[in-house]
Amino acid sequence: MHCVIVGGGLAGLASAVWLTEAGHRVTLLERRGSLGGRTIAMPVAAVDDVPDNGQHVFASGYEHLMRYLDSVGTRQYVEFPGQMTIRMPGGATRRSAFAGIAGARAALGDLPGVTGLDRLRTMRAQTTLIRHVLRQPDWLDDITADEWFRRIGMPQSARDALWDGIVIGLTGDKPEISSAKVPADLLVTGIRQARKTRTPISIGYPTVDLDTLFIDGAQKVFADNGVEVRHRAVAASIDVADGAVAGVTLTDGEHIAADAVICAVPVWNIRGLLDKVPGHEQIYAAAEQLTPVPIVSVNLYLDRPIGMTDWGEILLGGEGVLEQVWDRQRMHGRNPQRAHLYSTTVSAAYDLTTKSNAAITDIQMQMLRRYFPEATDAQVIHSHVVRMPKSTFAQRPGTAGIRPDQRTAVRGLALAGDWTRTDWTTTMEGACQSAARAVEVILQSSKGDRG
Numbered sequence: 001m002h003c004v005i006v007g008g009g010l011a012g013l014a015s016a017v018w019l020t021e022a023g024h025r026v027t028l029l030e031r032r033g034s035l036g037g038r039t040i041a042m043p044v045a046a047v048d049d050v051p052d053n054g055q056h057v058f059a060s061g062y063e064h065l066m067r068y069l070d071s072v073g074t075r076q077y078v079e080f081p082g083q084m085t086i087r088m089p090g091g092a093t094r095r096s097a098f099a100g101i102a103g104a105r106a107a108l109g110d111l112p113g114v115t116g117l118d119r120l121r122t123m124r125a126q127t128t129l130i131r132h133v134l135r136q137p138d139w140l141d142d143i144t145a146d147e148w149f150r151r152i153g154m155p156q157s158a159r160d161a162l163w164d165g166i167v168i169g170l171t172g173d174k175p176e177i178s179s180a181k182v183p184a185d186l187l188v189t190g191i192r193q194a195r196k197t198r199t200p201i202s203i204g205y206p207t208v209d210l211d212t213l214f215i216d217g218a219q220k221v222f223a224d225n226g227v228e229v230r231h232r233a234v235a236a237s238i239d240v241a242d243g244a245v246a247g248v249t250l251t252d253g254e255h256i257a258a259d260a261v262i263c264a265v266p267v268w269n270i271r272g273l274l275d276k277v278p279g280h281e282q283i284y285a286a287a288e289q290l291t292p293v294p295i296v297s298v299n300l301y302l303d304r305p306i307g308m309t310d311w312g313e314i315l316l317g318g319e320g321v322l323e324q325v326w327d328r329q330r331m332h333g334r335n336p337q338r339a340h341l342y343s344t345t346v347s348a349a350y351d352l353t354t355k356s357n358a359a360i361t362d363i364q365m366q367m368l369r370r371y372f373p374e375a376t377d378a379q380v381i382h383s384h385v386v387r388m389p390k391s392t393f394a395q396r397p398g399t400a401g402i403r404p405d406q407r408t409a410v411r412g413l414a415l416a417g418d419w420t421r422t423d424w425t426t427t428m429e430g431a432c433q434s435a436a437r438a439v440e441v442i443l444q445s446s447k448g449d450r451g
Helices: 010-021 063-072 100-107 117-134 138-142 145-151 156-171 181-197 210-225 280-289 328-332 357-371 428-450
Strands: 002-006 025-030 084-087 093-096 203-206 228-231 235-241 244-250 255-257 260-263 292-302 312-315 322-327 340-347 380-393 413-415
Touching: 002 010, 002 244, 010 025, 010 063, 010 210, 010 260, 010 428, 025 210, 063 210, 063 428, 093 100, 117 145, 117 156, 117 181, 138 181, 145 156, 156 181, 244 260, 260 428, 292 357, 322 328, 322 357, 328 340, 340 357, 357 380, 413 428
Parallel strands: 002 025, 002 260, 025 228, 084 312, 260 413
Antiparallel strands: 084 093, 235 244, 244 255, 292 340, 292 380, 312 322, 322 340
């Protein structure tokens, strides 16, 4: 078959690689001048360095993402140290993990800043929470995560120490916005994956930049197998004839004939592409409800180390956002001779996106000085602010089940992307799982045509 992939983000790359592995001819259309979507490196000429557009981390249950890395030959560039560190204002730290002694302490309500009777209340609330996760009540999608925590009696101290951060980390959005069902679904998926693989839940990170991890290997696969990659190719519509996909029309009027199409564009770019597809109204309606959530990342090049004790540290008490700091020296084996690079990530950064780069840099340095005593006199050699106003999407109460399936009503047409229906929400694993399911739709369609 000649298969056309619309969109060169992670879902589109995985779709193209796996269809190529299956022996089909592939054309990949990308509207921008480069591949990678929201998972890219961003070279900074001022310091001759290659940071990323935000730190991306992995969960140990990411089987489809790992399959993609196997396909492009870069799986060796992911490490799972098994822990992170929680840091309190003033510099005190505590090791955080889902397993072992640290995990047992957390399960018993022994969390940073949680004292006295709040420990008992936390243990009871966490027991109820896990019960709700494993056997979900019908009302879970009717309330926010904030309401869920209040309903089960989760102390505010425990929310500040762990649970609000977990919700923001899992969903990308604030507990008072996200449906309670979203973190519940993600937690149960993680638990099931841990049981399936017999591996404790762990968080990992890439040891190379995102271009090396996701894109360079894919480009080699494409070059070796004759995949045509077309940049600045903007799709206007997916064409349908007699109930089957016929190809893609570009905004310049060119028609590209195809036996199969996978539409792997971000949720906010889908409107208009599927006008000829039966049922597109429901898909567009779902897309309207998945509203964008911003993340702001800052790459800070400093004149000295700030005293981090781990590869990644979560800052306790982020005042409604999740703030994290990443030590790129430890993670990438980076030489700090010219400058020490620390990346900060602020999820659900609604208040930051409208500020100037200088203001954002100043806010982040104030934050580092509050948590890291050794950063008190640190000077910024260069800063690189990355705004991603559409980094992820929000799933508010009442939106469970609205994400569309990869299979469409048109033979030979499938959808892919982290916003389509997967076991995960807006994650790299969700993108790759959607690609695997979309490819399977196409391969089954091909078998049906031959039958």
